[in-house]
Amino acid sequence: MRIAVVAPSCTLSREAAERAGALVRERGDCELFVHPQCFLADGHFAGSDEQRLAALREVMADESLDAIWFARGGYGSNRIAEAAARDLPAAAHTKLYIGYSDAGFLHAAFHQAGLEVAWGPMPQDAMRGGGEAAIARALDWIVARDPSALEPDLQPPAMAFNLTVLATLLGTVLEPDLSGVDLLIEDVNEHHYRIDRTMFHVTASANVRRVARLRLGRVGDIPSNDPDFGRDEEAIVREWCERSNIAFGGRADIGHDAHNRVVPFQREISGFSL
Amino acid sequence: MRIAVVAPSCTLSREAAERAGALVRERGDCELFVHPQCFLADGHFAGSDEQRLAALREVMADESLDAIWFARGGYGSNRIAEAAARDLPAAAHTKLYIGYSDAGFLHAAFHQAGLEVAWGPMPQDAMRGGGEAAIARALDWIVARDPSALEPDLQPPAMAFNLTVLATLLGTVLEPDLSGVDLLIEDVNEHHYRIDRTMFHVTASANVRRVARLRLGRVGDIPSNDPDFGRDEEAIVREWCERSNIAFGGRADIGHDAHNRVVPFQREISGFSL
Numbered sequence: 001m002r003i004a005v006v007a008p009s010c011t012l013s014r015e016a017a018e019r020a021g022a023l024v025r026e027r028g029d030c031e032l033f034v035h036p037q038c039f040l041a042d043g044h045f046a047g048s049d050e051q052r053l054a055a056l057r058e059v060m061a062d063e064s065l066d067a068i069w070f071a072r073g074g075y076g077s078n079r080i081a082e083a084a085a086r087d088l089p090a091a092a093h094t095k096l097y098i099g100y101s102d103a104g105f106l107h108a109a110f111h112q113a114g115l116e117v118a119w120g121p122m123p124q125d126a127m128r129g130g131g132e133a134a135i136a137r138a139l140d141w142i143v144a145r146d147p148s149a150l151e152p153d154l155q156p157p158a159m160a161f162n163l164t165v166l167a168t169l170l171g172t173v174l175e176p177d178l179s180g181v182d183l184l185i186e187d188v189n190e191h192h193y194r195i196d197r198t199m200f201h202v203t204a205s206a207n208v209r210r211v212a213r214l215r216l217g218r219v220g221d222i223p224s225n226d227p228d229f230g231r232d233e234e235a236i237v238r239e240w241c242e243r244s245n246i247a248f249g250g251r252a253d254i255g256h257d258a259h260n261r262v263v264p265f266q267r268e269i270s271g272f273s274l
Numbered sequence: 275m276r277i278a279v280v281a282p283s284c285t286l287s288r289e290a291a292e293r294a295g296a297l298v299r300e301r302g303d304c305e306l307f308v309h310p311q312c313f314l315a316d317g318h319f320a321g322s323d324e325q326r327l328a329a330l331r332e333v334m335a336d337e338s339l340d341a342i343w344f345a346r347g348g349y350g351s352n353r354i355a356e357a358a359a360r361d362l363p364a365a366a367h368t369k370l371y372i373g374y375s376d377a378g379f380l381h382a383a384f385h386q387a388g389l390e391v392a393w394g395p396m397p398q399d400a401m402r403g404g405g406e407a408a409i410a411r412a413l414d415w416i417v418a419r420d421p422s423a424l425e426p427d428l429q430p431p432a433m434a435f436n437l438t439v440l441a442t443l444l445g446t447v448l449e450p451d452l453s454g455v456d457l458l459i460e461d462v463n464e465h466h467y468r469i470d471r472t473m474f475h476v477t478a479s480a481n482v483r484r485v486a487r488l489r490l491g492r493v494g495d496i497p498s499n500d501p502d503f504g505r506d507e508e509a510i511v512r513e514w515c516e517r518s519n520i521a522f523g524g525r526a527d528i529g530h531d532a533h534n535r536v537v538p539f540q541r542e543i544s545g546f547s548l
Binding site: 041043045074076167170172173200201204225228 | 319438443475503
C-alpha cells in the first residue's frame with residue numbers, strides 16, 4: 001500500500017511529516033511518500049497554484065500509488081479544485097483521496113468526478129495531543145478500509161464538510177448533489193454569529209434541503225461573542241434545520257481534533273456495502 | 275422630515291443615539307425618533323426576532339415618517355428580512371431606508387420589493403472619530419437627496435454591499451438581480467484568506483457575473499495573516515474578477531469608516547436621474 005502526501009492548501013510542517021512518517025514505519029503495512037511540494041511556501045499557500053496543482057496531478061496520475069493523503073487544511077484547495085478534476089488520467093480512478101477541512105473543495109470536485117474520497121485525519125494532525133490515534137485511524141481506513149475508523153452512525157450515502165467550506169462551494173461548479181445524503185458538518189474558529197449567518201446561507205439552498213438528514217460534528221475554538229450570543233451551536237443548527245424543513249440528525253463524531261473519524265462519500269467501498 | 279431609527283441587527287448604544295440626536299437638533303431641518311427597540315438586548319441581538327421585526331414593521335407602516343434609518347450593523351437583519359418585505363403596507367413605499375453593513379440583507383429584500391433604499395452611514399457612526407461628518411452625510415441625503423453625499427463615481431443603477439453579506443445572501447430569497455449593476459463591495463475584520471475565499475464564492479455566481487462592473491471600497495481592520503497572504507485585497511479582487519470575466523472598476527469611496535458615502539440603489543431618485 002503506497003500513499004502519497006501532497007498539500008493543495010497550506011504548507012506542511014517538517015515535524016508533522018516526520019511524526020507521520022515514523023508512525024507509518026512502526027506499522028509496517030504501508031509506505032509514505034511525502035511530495036516535496038508539501039514544504040513549499042508562497043505567501044499563504046504551499047507553493048503557487050501551478051505548483052500545488054502540478055504536484056496533485058502528478059500523484060493522481062501515478063499508477064504505483066494507492067492513496068493520496070492531503071497534508072493539511074488551512075485554505076487554498078478551492079483555487080485548483082476545478083482544474084484538478086479535469087481530464088482525469090486513468091490512474092486517478094484507482095486510488096483513495098482522504099483529508100478534511102479545506103480539502104472539502106477537492107472532495108466535492110473528485111466525488112462528482114467518480115473518484116473515491118473520504119473525510120478523515122491528515123498528516124498535520126500528528127502535531128495534536130492524541131494525534132497518533134488520529135493518524136492510525138486514517139491509515140486503518142487507507143490500508144484496510146477498517147470499519148472501526150468510521151464515524152459510528154453513518155447512513156450512506158454520507159458526506160462530511162466543514163460548514164464554511166460547504167457554504168463557500170454552494171453555487172460553484174464544485175457543488176455536489178446532496179439528495180438523500182447523510183450530511184455531517186463541523187467547524188472551527190468561527191463566532192456563534194458567523195455560524196448562524198452561515199447556516200442561514202446553507203439552509204437556503206434547495207440542494208441542501210434535499211439531504212436525508214443533517215448532523216452536527218464538533219465546533220472547536222469558538223471565539224467569544226460580545227455580548228454572549230445567547231444560543232450554542234447545536235441550538236443554532238437545530239433552528240435553521242427547523243426553519244428550512246431539514247431533518248436534524250443529532251451530533252456527529254467529526255471535528256478539528258484528534259477524535260475526528262472517517263466519512264467515505266461513496267456508498268460502496270471496495271466491494272462491501274457500508 | 276421625520277426620521278425613525280430602528281435596530282434590525284444589534285443594540286444601539288445610548289451614547290450614539292444621544293450624539294446623533296444632538297447633531298439632528300443642531301441642523302434643525304429634521305426630527306429623529308429613536309425607537310425604544312434600539313436599546314433592547316437579547317443575546318447578540320437588539321431584542322428577539324419578533325421584537326426587531328415588530329419595530330421595523332411598525333415604522334414602515336407609519337405614514338408620518340419619511341425615512342427609516344438603521345441604527346447599526348453587527349449581525350441579524352437576515353433573520354427577519356424576508357418577513358419584513360412581505361405584505362407591505364402602502365406607507366412603506368413612501369419612505370427611504372438607509373444604512374449599511376448587515377443592513378444589506380434588508381436593502382436586498384426591500385429593493386426587490388420596490389422600496390427606495392440607500393447604502394449610507396448609520397447613527398452608531400456618531401461614535402467614530404470624524405463621525406459627525408458621516409452623520410451629516412447621511413442626513414444630507416435623507417433630508418435633501420444632496421448629491422454631495424453620493425459616492426462620486428456611481429454609474430447607476432448601483433448597489434453597495436458588504437462582501438460577506440453579499441456572499442451570504444446569494445442563493446437565498448433575498449438575492450437581487452445584479453444585471454448591469456455598478457456593484458460596490460467593502461468589508462471589515464476579515465483575513466485576506468477569507469476575502470479570497472469569499473471572492474471565489476461570489477464570482478462563481480452567474481448573477482454576479484452579469485454586473486456592469488465591480489468596484490472595491492475599503493477593507494478595514496484586516497487581521498494579520500500568518501504567514502503573510504502575499505497579496506493585498508485589491509490584488510485578490512482583481513484576480514477573481516479576471517478569472518470570472520467581470521470588469522473590475524477600481525476603488526470605491528465606501529467602507530466601515532467615517533468617510534463612507536451614500537449609494538442609492540434606485541436609478542431615479544425623487545424625480546431626478548442620478
